[in-house]
Amino acid sequence: MNSTFQFISFSDPNVLFVVLGTMILGASAAIVGCFSFLRKRALVGDAIAHSILPGVCLAFMVSGSKNPFYLIIGAFITGWLSLLLIDGITRTTKIKSDTAIGIILSVFFGVGILLLTSIQHSGNAAQAGLDKFLFGKAASLTKDDIYVFSSIAIVLVIVVVLFYKEFKLISFNPDYAKVIGLPVRFLEFLLATITVLAVAVGIQAVGVVLMAALLITPASGARFWTDKLSTMILIATLFGAASGFLGSYISYIAPAMPTGPWIVMCLSLLTIGSIWFAPKTGMLSKFRVQKENNRKILIENVLKLFYHLGERTNGFKDERSTTALLETRDLRIKELQRGLNLLKQSHWVRKKGENWVITESGLTEAKRIIKLHRLWEMYLNQRLKLQPDHVHNDAEAIEHIITPQLEIELEKELNYPTKDPHESIIPYNE
Amino acid sequence: MISIETHNLTVSYNKRPVLWNIDFELPTGSIVGIIGPNGSGKTTLLKAIMGLVPTSSGYVKIFDKDLADVRQRISYVPQRESVDWDFPASVMDIVLMGRYKKANLMKRISKADLEIAAEALEKVNMLEFSNRQISQLSGGQQQRVFIARSLAQGADLYIMDEPFVGVDAATEEAILNLLSDMKKEGKTVVVVHHDLQTAKDYFDWIVLLNTRMVAAGPKDEIFKEELLQEAYGGKLNVLSKVGDLMKEKAFNVREK
Amino acid sequence: MEAFWIILVGSLIAVSCAILGSYLILRKMAMVGDAISHAVLPGIVIAYLLSGSRETLPMLLGAAFLGVLTTILIELFYKKARLQIDASIGITFTWLFAIGIILISLFAGQVDLDQDCVLYGEIAYVPLDLWVTESGYNMGPRTVWIASGLLLLIVLFIWKGYKGLFITTFNEEFAKALGIGVAFWHYALMGAVSLTTVVSFESVGAILVVALLIVPPATAYLITTNLKKMLVLASIFGILSAFGGYYLAAAINGSIAGAMATVAGILFGIVWVAILMQKRRPSKTAINYLD
Numbered sequence: 023m024n025s026t027f028q029f030i031s032f033s034d035p036n037v038l039f040v041v042l043g044t045m046i047l048g049a050s051a052a053i054v055g056c057f058s059f060l061r062k063r064a065l066v067g068d069a070i071a072h073s074i075l076p077g078v079c080l081a082f083m084v085s086g087s088k089n090p091f092y093l094i095i096g097a098f099i100t101g102w103l104s105l106l107l108i109d110g111i112t113r114t115t116k117i118k119s120d121t122a123i124g125i126i127l128s129v130f131f132g133v134g135i136l137l138l139t140s141i142q143h144s145g146n147a148a149q150a151g152l153d154k155f156l157f158g159k160a161a162s163l164t165k166d167d168i169y170v171f172s173s174i175a176i177v178l179v180i181v182v183v184l185f186y187k188e189f190k191l192i193s194f195n196p197d198y199a200k201v202i203g204l205p206v207r208f209l210e211f212l213l214a215t216i217t218v219l220a221v222a223v224g225i226q227a228v229g230v231v232l233m234a235a236l237l238i239t240p241a242s243g244a245r246f247w248t249d250k251l252s253t254m255i256l257i258a259t260l261f262g263a264a265s266g267f268l269g270s271y272i273s274y275i276a277p278a279m280p281t282g283p284w285i286v287m288c289l290s291l292l293t294i295g296s297i298w299f300a301p302k303t304g305m306l307s308k309f310r311v312q313k314e315n316n317r318k319i320l321i322e323n324v325l326k327l328f329y330h331l332g333e334r335t336n337g338f339k340d341e342r343s344t345t346a347l348l349e350t351r352d353l354r355i356k357e358l359q360r361g362l363n364l365l366k367q368s369h370w371v372r373k374k375g376e377n378w379v380i381t382e383s384g385l386t387e388a389k390r391i392i393k394l395h396r397l398w399e400m401y402l403n404q405r406l407k408l409q410p411d412h413v414h415n416d417a418e419a420i421e422h423i424i425t426p427q428l429e430i431e432l433e434k435e436l437n438y439p440t441k442d443p444h445e446s447i448i449p450y451n452e
Numbered sequence: 453m454i455s456i457e458t459h460n461l462t463v464s465y466n467k468r469p470v471l472w473n474i475d476f477e478l479p480t481g482s483i484v485g486i487i488g489p490n491g492s493g494k495t496t497l498l499k500a501i502m503g504l505v506p507t508s509s510g511y512v513k514i515f516d517k518d519l520a521d522v523r524q525r526i527s528y529v530p531q532r533e534s535v536d537w538d539f540p541a542s543v544m545d546i547v548l549m550g551r552y553k554k555a556n557l558m559k560r561i562s563k564a565d566l567e568i569a570a571e572a573l574e575k576v577n578m579l580e581f582s583n584r585q586i587s588q589l590s591g592g593q594q595q596r597v598f599i600a601r602s603l604a605q606g607a608d609l610y611i612m613d614e615p616f617v618g619v620d621a622a623t624e625e626a627i628l629n630l631l632s633d634m635k636k637e638g639k640t641v642v643v644v645h646h647d648l649q650t651a652k653d654y655f656d657w658i659v660l661l662n663t664r665m666v667a668a669g670p671k672d673e674i675f676k677e678e679l680l681q682e683a684y685g686g687k688l689n690v691l692s693k694v695g696d697l698m699k700e701k702a703f704n705v706r707e708k
Numbered sequence: 709m710e711a712f713w714i715i716l717v718g719s720l721i722a723v724s725c726a727i728l729g730s731y732l733i734l735r736k737m738a739m740v741g742d743a744i745s746h747a748v749l750p751g752i753v754i755a756y757l758l759s760g761s762r763e764t765l766p767m768l769l770g771a772a773f774l775g776v777l778t779t780i781l782i783e784l785f786y787k788k789a790r791l792q793i794d795a796s797i798g799i800t801f802t803w804l805f806a807i808g809i810i811l812i813s814l815f816a817g818q819v820d821l822d823q824d825c826v827l828y829g830e831i832a833y834v835p836l837d838l839w840v841t842e843s844g845y846n847m848g849p850r851t852v853w854i855a856s857g858l859l860l861l862i863v864l865f866i867w868k869g870y871k872g873l874f875i876t877t878f879n880e881e882f883a884k885a886l887g888i889g890v891a892f893w894h895y896a897l898m899g900a901v902s903l904t905t906v907v908s909f910e911s912v913g914a915i916l917v918v919a920l921l922i923v924p925p926a927t928a929y930l931i932t933t934n935l936k937k938m939l940v941l942a943s944i945f946g947i948l949s950a951f952g953g954y955y956l957a958a959a960i961n962g963s964i965a966g967a968m969a970t971v972a973g974i975l976f977g978i979v980w981v982a983i984l985m986q987k988r989r990p991s992k993t994a995i996n997y998l999d
Contacts, residue, residue, distance in 0.1 A: 064794035065739050114984060116538040116587075117733075121926050124738035125976060128919035132969020135828045135916070140962035157809070231746065235802030242795045280813050283806035290803035297789045305789070311702050405688055406664045408473055412460055415509065415706065416473055420694060423703050431690055502885045520887070528885040535879045539734060540935045549875050554887050557872045585933035601882075 025275050037274060043163035043171055044266030044285060047227040048236060050175040052244075052262030053182055054220040055237035056255045057213055059245070060193040064238040065120070066108065069127040070221045071233035073104030075134025078155050079141060088151065090170050094222050101218035104130055131230065158229035160281035161273055167226065174223050178216050182255075189213060190251050227266070228282035235286040236262065243293030246300035265289040317364065319422050322391050324361035325370060327351055328380040329388040333446075338385055341377035389449040390429075395421040396442035397432050403443040404436065410443035455480040455609055455640040456501060460510035463493070463500050468699035469663070470496050472691065473510070476659055476668040480515075480608075483631050484642045485655030485671075489684050492662040494644040495531065498613050501642075502528050508705040514609065524553070527607035529598050531614050537586055543597050544582040547572055550604030565604075572603035575633075576626055592623030599627065610634065610641045616650070628654065648680065663687060663695075713835040713849050715954050718968060720855035721908045722946030724862045725920035726928075728901050730942050733929060734877050735897075738922050739794070740779065743801035744898065745905045745917045747778040749808030752906060757815055764854055767906055775902020776895060778804060828965045829913035851911060858907045865900055866939070873897065874935065912965040919969035920946060927976045930983055945975050 029037060058067050074097040081096025082088060104126045111122040138156075141149045151159070182189065188209050191199040200206050217237075224236045244257035269285030298305045327347045332338030344358060362378055365371040370384030380388065398417040402408045424432065442448055454477045461474040471493040478484050486494050499505045501512050503519045514522050527550070550572065551565040573579045576596040581589070589597065595615055602610055615627055631654070634641055645651055651658065651671075658674040660666040666683040667674050697703070732741045748771040755770030778800055785796035839847040847853065866873070875883045876893040884890050901921070908917045928941035952975075953968030960967075 059792075059795055062792055062794055064792070064798040068742075068798060111980070114987075115930055115980065117926055117929065118736055120736055121733045121738040121922060121929075124733075124742055124918060124922035125926050125973070127742070128916065128922060129969055129973030129976070132916055132919050132966045132973065135966030136957065136960070136962040136970050137966075138963075139828070139966060140960045143961040231805055232802050234798045235806070238795050238798040239802065242791055242799055245791075246789075278813055278816065280809055283809040283813075286802050286806035287810065290799060290806070293799060297785075297791075308702060315701065315703055401690065402473065405691070406473055407667075408460075408475060412473065412475060415460065416462075419703070419705055423697050423701060424694065425697065428690065428693055428697070431693075435690060499881075504881055504884055523885075523887045526885075528882060530879065530881050530885075534881060536734075536736075539878050540929065540933045540938050541874075541878065542934065545874070545935075546878070549879070549882065552871055552875050552883075552886060552888065554889075557888065558868050561871075587933055 029271055029274050039163050039165055039168055040160060040270045041267055043168050044160050044227050044270045044281065045263040046171050046175045047224045048262030048266035048285065049259045050178050051220045051224040051236040052240035052258040053255055054178060054217050056241040056258050057189055057193050058217060058237055059241035065123050067217065067221060067237040068234035069104050069108060069123045070101045070218055071225060071230050072127045073100050073130035074222055074225055075155060075230055076100050076130055076137055079134055079137035082141065082152060086148065088148065090167060097222040098218055100130065101222060105214055155225055156229050157280065158227050158282035160227045160270060171223050174219055178220060181212065181216050185209065185212060228285055232282055232286045235289055239289040239293050243296040246296040246303045261289060261292050265292065320357060320361045321364045322422055324358060324365060325384060325388040326391055329392050339380060341374055341379050343377050386451055389451050391421055393449050394424050394429060396446060396448045397436060399442045400436050400439050401432060413443060453480045454478065455515060457513040458510065461500060461507060461512060462509040462705045463496050463505055464508045464705060466699050467702050468695045469705060472664040474665050476665060478657065480640045481635060481638045482640060482657045483635055483655050484657040484659065485651050486642065486644045486659045486661055487648065487651050488661035494661055495613055497661065498611055498644055502611060525608045527602040527605040527610050529602045529612040529615060532591065532594050532598060537594060539586065541586055543578065543584050543586060544569060546586060546597050547600045547604050550601040569604045572600040575603055575630060576600045592619035595619050596623055596626060608639055610639065612643045614644050616645060664691065710835045711954060713852060714831055714964065715950055717834050717851050717855050717911055718831060718950030718953065719947045720859050721911060722920050722950045723943040724859045724904045725908065725917060726924045726942035726946040727862055727866055727939055728904055729921035730925040730939055731873055731877055731897055732921060733925050739797050741901055741921045742918045743782065743797045744775045744778050744901050745914050746801040747804035748774045748902055748905050749805055749914060750774060750811055752909065753808055753811040757818060768903060771906030772899050772902045775905065776898055779898045828916055828963050829911050831911040831964045834911060854907055858904060862900060912968065916965040916969050919972050923972040923976050924949060927979050930979050948975060
């Protein structure tokens, strides 16, 4: 706990640099990544990341120094070159885009490794630390790094804010953007440029291989929480920054742990968490909806049993034993019990000794479901021209889903029929 | 004798039904056209018949049997655009695929296979192209290659997805001649087609489709103003609303 | 002799990669190959931890398992969570790779793998790891035997599975309609890619396997329209990359694996430019001069 306190209090200025640095990098990559994600260019980001390595090495070979400014310029040039080449290959040959990305990614990286190892073997003392680009150097970020990163992050944010509407349009509807006369090529160029920038700086935190995650994973996770782009960017930024914080925290309390991979780990877990727990689109929410559907189906089906028996004996409110109820429908006794108990809670049935009785409100509800069932059978018979013996199964399902509004439409369209295709009476509630 | 029977066939995509309760029986030895506007589920119907998409209710019987038992007797011609024609293969390579079976997949191609494939190419007037690379074919030639591949299967029932789309006059005629030959041999051909004008000349039995089945029968019974109006006059309002609801609430067409 | 062994191992691996890579790019699965090559890392580390050594068999099993798991994970993200395919691939491989690196750091004392080796391998050490039989007979470098075994396996797979791979790659739906087990061929190929990745892993590193998987087949794809020729040409480009890479690396004293990828890229560039130049000229048979 002591070390946690030390971490949070930032009593060590180096800790502050690391945390700030990784958070800025995580956040700026996440913002740009939202657009890569929406434009389905997730793997292009991966290619840019790999292509930056030779640029960094060349910049070092030319300038002879590890000044972050020179290195970023080198990174920027080869990053951009990779985009142009991917585009060129797909445009002029029959090679598809995934292969083109793979070619550029692996060849540029290979060249980068060749140059890097060659520099290392050359015995130049200044080169030490160049290999940090491979796996990131989050744990050793300095004050100077923070200045460079924050200025680039500010530039990114300004560009995104200024061109927010235009970027949104070319992400969702590039054809329309062209039609209304937006300078699509310029906007794409701008977006590509800030992507390369974000990758060039982000690489310093997590390294070449994991950079794609910094771009794409927060955006993928954020997508589950919202349909709105601005909210999505906000959540992705939050994910990026939070992972930066957590990653540096973990490697602080356990110094053997690498920061970059832990940032990616946190991002992945946040995204997988989103896939499960996000409201509406999350897996759990889907299961819950399924469960609710099943519950609704069960109670409505049990309610119908009372109606069917009532129709037969001409006494809707007679007492029914569970055995009698089971006769009309293939239902397990346990299910029936569960349904009856649920109905009791809604006061749609009462228990009378060992037997069950439907209440007035229960009967109204039962009539509604029976009506929907028979109306749908009628609809299938009249509009889809299905034979009367083919309509029942479908109506068994659809009866549970028709809303009151659709119910009115259905009644009107069929002109308030009194009987279904099997000549059973359609009950209307007064 | 019935070639294909569908019974209450419903196919859903993301829980929303794209085909509702399709119910029909097709006779053997006829050329059947499946007709309907764009997005009416024609291709989905073929895929459901071939077991390529999961169905949410109902069943399909072919020659009164399950698909798995009669697979050898059915041949499927997918849409031309569904494959990558840049694939490094020759016309002959593609047609020989018609001779592939689960049982001979590990075996070499036999001389008999080669002869049958050549015969099939002959039937679509493409024999001279047998060594041509498929990337060099025109749209019509691609279509004829696909049909030759299907012929090489030697099936009794042929299921073709939009074979007339984007083909030249020569190909159209070649396909039509082939269809009438096949009919003479007592084979059944089911064709998805989107052009109403030509449908009347091409087919002798029609299934009119628009997410639900509007009508099915001999062409003279189907080509009536009111039926066509019904099929092409838009979707059924209530039906599509129910479909939307099912998607929204993740509701199954059958309970559980 | 050293040069011979290194080039031999490089060539053996390059040919295995070229053959499988040809199918990957035709199936538009190049990036899935990339993902697998990253994602086998945790499998290798876990196998290492369980077996306590660099035994070949546990590593192969661990990697093959992770390779197939990768494709399953990608499919889960894609089909169940409804994420787009590129994002599904990106999330999966970065996550698994991060897990691999974390495991290496966690068990640094027990796992004799370092991060650089993961990235670009140690093909230069191939001649040092000799297989000496119990009677003391020197069989040559161990890796040569493993890489030969792998190549043999893959050639056998392609020979026996030629028709199956051909039809499921060209037209999956048609294959399904014939009742052919499409999933079987998919997973068999993915399993083979995983095996190749792990065998190549020690020599050329996880990332540069990708270069050998994608670049030579893509180069071959540009100049032929015949699958069998493509397989052969891709293998030739792979071997050329191994040769060229060795001498390039020696010339500038750099990583041999990096140099192999560089040469593969240069070969691709030459072919690409040649084709572009031919297209400019009004000759109709631009692409197919090899057929």
